[in-house]
Amino acid sequence: MVQGKVVVVTGAGGGIGRDLALALARGGAKVVVNDVGSSAAGEGQDAQPAHQVVAEIRAAGGEAVVSSDSVANAAAARRIVECAVDTYGRIDGVVNNAGILRDRMFHRMSVDEWDAVLQVHLYGSYHVSRAAANHFKEQASGAFVHMTSTSGLIGNIGQANYNAAKMGIMALSKSIALDLQKYKVRSNCIAPFAWSRMTSSIPTDTPEQAARVEKFKQMTPAKIAPLAVVLLSDAAADVNAQVFVVRNNEVFLMSQPRPLRSVHRGEGWTPETLASHGLPALKGSFVPMDRSADVFSWDPL
Numbered sequence: 001m002v003q004g005k006v007v008v009v010t011g012a013g014g015g016i017g018r019d020l021a022l023a024l025a026r027g028g029a030k031v032v033v034n035d036v037g038s039s040a041a042g043e044g045q046d047a048q049p050a051h052q053v054v055a056e057i058r059a060a061g062g063e064a065v066v067s068s069d070s071v072a073n074a075a076a077a078r079r080i081v082e083c084a085v086d087t088y089g090r091i092d093g094v095v096n097n098a099g100i101l102r103d104r105m106f107h108r109m110s111v112d113e114w115d116a117v118l119q120v121h122l123y124g125s126y127h128v129s130r131a132a133a134n135h136f137k138e139q140a141s142g143a144f145v146h147m148t149s150t151s152g153l154i155g156n157i158g159q160a161n162y163n164a165a166k167m168g169i170m171a172l173s174k175s176i177a178l179d180l181q182k183y184k185v186r187s188n189c190i191a192p193f194a195w196s197r198m199t200s201s202i203p204t205d206t207p208e209q210a211a212r213v214e215k216f217k218q219m220t221p222a223k224i225a226p227l228a229v230v231l232l233s234d235a236a237a238d239v240n241a242q243v244f245v246v247r248n249n250e251v252f253l254m255s256q257p258r259p260l261r262s263v264h265r266g267e268g269w270t271p272e273t274l275a276s277h278g279l280p281a282l283k284g285s286f287v288p289m290d291r292s293a294d295v296f297s298w299d300p301l
């Protein structure tokens with residue numbers, strides 16, 4: 001399905017990105033394995049993980065090249081895309097997968113914790129997408145896949161930075177899809193569930209949390225790859241601006257915000273009539289205070 005396509009996968013030195021890079025290469029794609037090799041919190045640099053993935057791909061007869069630049073910097077992100085074009089002569093797909101976590105309750109979250117996560121996830125997805133966009137427009141083809149998260153789409157505690165970035169990525173993807181559809185460029189999101197070092201930071205302080213983590217361990221990163229591969233392929237030519245969830249053997253199409261219910265008053269509203277009439281009328285449709293785990297409440301299949 002992706003034979004001959006040139007695809008950049010960011011954060012491909014480990015976790016979900018690594019398995020995706022391997023799957024793409026098995027399918028005949030030429031892969032730019034981008035990774036700075038940071039810790040899960042985004043500290044340090046190590047080119048080794050990306051080199052190992054490239055070595056693994058080449059040992060299996062596939063084509064891949066290492067890129068160690070950071071997605072979080074505009075000039076470095078341009079080099080990631082240039083790496084694809086310089087090495088393989090073109091670029092057909094971008095997977096914005098690189099990510100870090102700096103979890104903290106909102107009232108204790110520092111500017112640095114906010115900024116670091118936004119820089120890698122939201123700015124990183126913008127920088128790499130923006131660098132690829134002109135190539136995609138010129139060749140009138142190209143596909144973006146962005147990793148979002150149900151933590152952002154639904155909610156999660158202690159992750160205001162990450163959740164804001166991941167919701168931002170959903171809007172970024174829709175915007176790219178709208179702006180570039182006339183050039184046959186597509187942009188879709190996947191919210192993955194997978195056991196990786198990122199999810200291994202989930203606290204296991206209570207029996208409930210520990211049980212949830214045991215469930216997570218069944219969900220291997222390799223389970224995310226098939227959907228990403230098909231979204232990058234011409235088989236998904238009609239799939240644009242969608243948000244999917246993959247959780248082990250389940251694939252979900254997610255809703256996107258639309259009006260739920262309206263109230264109208266001919267003479268307009270005052271704060272008082274909104275309190276006595278408007279808000280009570282809407283209350284039955286209020287969205288509950290749930291988190292991702294409340295919505296995905298059953299064991300992964």
Ligand SMILES: NC(=O)c1ccc[n+]([C@@H]2O[C@H](COP(=O)([O-])OP(=O)(O)OC[C@H]3O[C@@H](n4cnc5c(N)ncnc54)[C@H](O)[C@@H]3O)[C@@H](O)[C@H]2O)c1
Pocket residue numbers: 010011012013014015016017034035036037038039040042049069070071072096097098099100120124147148149150191192193194195196197198199221
């Ligand atoms: N694992 C899950 O259950 C889950 C759930 C929801 C969303 N996601 C998303 O999926 C993506 C992959 O997550 P994962 O679980 O494989 O995590 P991971 O930590 O195993 O992989 C992330 C990779 O990104 C790299 N990276 C970090 N900063 C970078 C930068 N500035 N430039 C280039 N590379 C950088 C890291 O070195 C790491 O190898 C992330 O965007 C994450 O938010 C994962």
